[in-house]
Amino acid sequence: MLWTNPLSKKLPDYGNISNLEDKQAVAQKLACEVKDNQVIGVGSGSTSFLALQKIARTVKEKNFRCSFIPSSREIHMTCLALGLSVASLLDARPDWYFDGADEVDHDANLIKGRGGAMTREKMVMVAAPKTFILVDQTKFVEKLGRKFPIPVEVNQESANYVEEQLLKLGAHETKVRPAKGKDGAIVTESGHFILDAWFNDVSPALEKEIKSITGVIESGLFWGYKPEIISS
Numbered sequence: 001m002l003w004t005n006p007l008s009k010k011l012p013d014y015g016n017i018s019n020l021e022d023k024q025a026v027a028q029k030l031a032c033e034v035k036d037n038q039v040i041g042v043g044s045g046s047t048s049f050l051a052l053q054k055i056a057r058t059v060k061e062k063n064f065r066c067s068f069i070p071s072s073r074e075i076h077m078t079c080l081a082l083g084l085s086v087a088s089l090l091d092a093r094p095d096w097y098f099d100g101a102d103e104v105d106h107d108a109n110l111i112k113g114r115g116g117a118m119t120r121e122k123m124v125m126v127a128a129p130k131t132f133i134l135v136d137q138t139k140f141v142e143k144l145g146r147k148f149p150i151p152v153e154v155n156q157e158s159a160n161y162v163e164e165q166l167l168k169l170g171a172h173e174t175k176v177r178p179a180k181g182k183d184g185a186i187v188t189e190s191g192h193f194i195l196d197a198w199f200n201d202v203s204p205a206l207e208k209e210i211k212s213i214t215g216v217i218e219s220g221l222f223w224g225y226k227p228e229i230i231s232s
Contacts, residue, residue, distance in 0.1 A: 043099020
């Protein structure tokens with residue numbers, strides 16, 4: 001028996017998207033990058049959601065045979081709702097990847113992860129030879145960490161130890177990210193907590209130092225990846 005109205009046919013509701021016109025303009029620029037037979041990695045969040053809709057329109061209008069590697073279950077379902085073919089890192093390598101960011105400095109270093117999908121986002125990004133980061137002007141900063149903390153995905157049982165080690169690395173504040181719509185902490189798709197860590201000084205070595213802490217799965221600091229920035 002088939003579901004009459006499956007979730008895979010419904011687009012997610014992002015509510016009122018901030019800076020909508022700027023994000024749509026950036027999304028339209030990205031759609032011009034699509035070529036036939038490409039494998040495209042897809043980031044998470046509202047900016048990626050808007051860009052994916054523009055790309056889907058291009059794919060259908062030009063009858064391209066593209067496949068897409070999503071960075072979260074939500075984006076996976078969005079791909080299905082848009083009628084796009086889905087692949088995985090196990091059977092394909094992306095020709096390029098696109099995503100949004102929370103902060104971007106003048107050297108294209110990034111803080112990402114407010115949506116909680118930074119582990120898979122980084123996995124798909126490093127597998128792609130080219131990455132596009134889509135941002136509006138509000139995301140540019142002189143130094144990383146001025147507006148947002150660094151999200152750190154951690155094994156639940158290691159949360160106390162990881163917090164202690166983050167403070168030793170120079171974090172002046174850490175918080176377990178609370179969930180919205182349920183009691184307690186947010187739990188990632190892999191079953192982990194997210195610690196949001198505020199640092200006064202975000203250095204080039206910090207990403208590796210955070211990752212070296214036992215119990216850390218991944219961080220939302222993306223230093224030295226050299227993506228191409230597309231902005232409004």
